[in-house]
Amino acid sequence: MRNIFLFIRKFSNFLLFLVLQIIALYFLFTYNKFHQAIFMNTAGELTGRVSERYNNVEYYFRLKQTNEALSKQNEHLLNLLRQDYEGADTAARYITDSLKVDSLVKVQRFRYYDAKVVSSFVSMQNNYITIHRGANQGLPRNKEWGVVSPEGIAGRVVSVGDNFSIVMSVLNRQFKVNSMLKKGGETGPVSWDGDNPQYLRLANIPKSAKVAKGDTVLTSNVSDIYPPGIMVGTIAEIVDDKSSNFYILKLKTATNFSALQYVYVLEDLQREEREKLEDPYKKGK
């Protein structure tokens, strides 16, 4: 027994070193599972408040870009207004719909929450964005929600705190989203290779597809957190992969991540129903 105590005393520094390393590495490698519980809630509030102070200053330098992005989005939305369209054919016949369900009223699937970005990074390999909206401001907890900027997709919510939430940016090694070419409709996964924050990578586009530089890439119908048709980026470079039948496309991101100031969180109102239906089949795999 005495020897054990002597050993501990002699190597106390080394043991302390080992203990601290183990704690740190435990945090690091279990982050994805337990971050909501141990990491986010109290500390997220603190860092969020500090980042908010900084952002109050930084915000003024980005006003011009933010304004431009918002006005572009407004233009896009105004162009969708029904009052701006005329009926093409006045001789059209109206038929009474015999369905019990009112087919004119559409069921809302996505609800938008606006949120101010208080901190965002592009300089690391796994980048996260902190937004100033949490459970107290109506954001539902414990689900991954899609996040879009006025210009295109921005990320997905990974943790909801009381007043702040953490968003995994598109510029994160773990981020994946299913996307399609606007022209042909071919789908493939979009990810970030950690190289340049302005470019993403779209794989699995068959060589039979017609692709050209500048073509638009949108979120696809099978994406689980985004509505279809949200801008992902435009094709900047087409890499002809000789070893397979697929192209690798380099995309210019639609969102300017270094000047991100406002985002929208998309709550999927039909998520539970969809998961209930899908879960039994997923387990079978």
Place this chain on the structure above:
Amino acid sequence: MSTLVKNTLRFILFILVQVFVLQQVPPLHRFITPYVYFLFVIWLPFNTPRGWLMIISFVFGLLLDYFLKTPGLHAAACVLVAYVRPFVIGLLIRQEGDDQNYASPSIVSMGWAPYFTLVLILTLLHNSYLVFLEWMQFGTFWFFLGKVLATTGVSLLLILITELLFFRKEKFRTNTV
């Protein structure tokens, strides 16, 4: 200013500079991430007990991690720097008793060459360990090698500039030995 107040201010300043200046700079290349924050650990006084040195570094690294959303990554690297620091200082100190005659490691107390050898070794160690932990999650060997070298180069340059801008005058305390 007392040592405690000075180091508390440094603690806060280094975190803020690292998070809101160095990490906000648009990356020149994916291999280049300028790290200066661990200079705080190098600047701690000679007579800090080794246990406390590691605990302070752990808290310091973890706070940075909370800002950058990388729990444990910088904390692990900081603790390693803190653990190795006394060994390297023991090797590089100019003459017996210099670590008691002066307050903390600096150009004045250790001399140009030994001090920068210390900084070089610890920077290289810090970056190797940090990128190694990243490499275990993704990346290739060339990612590891390139990033360690490029990041160390940029960090050393920034540390040199910091040392010249904020030159720390160290008093020679004759009555201690």
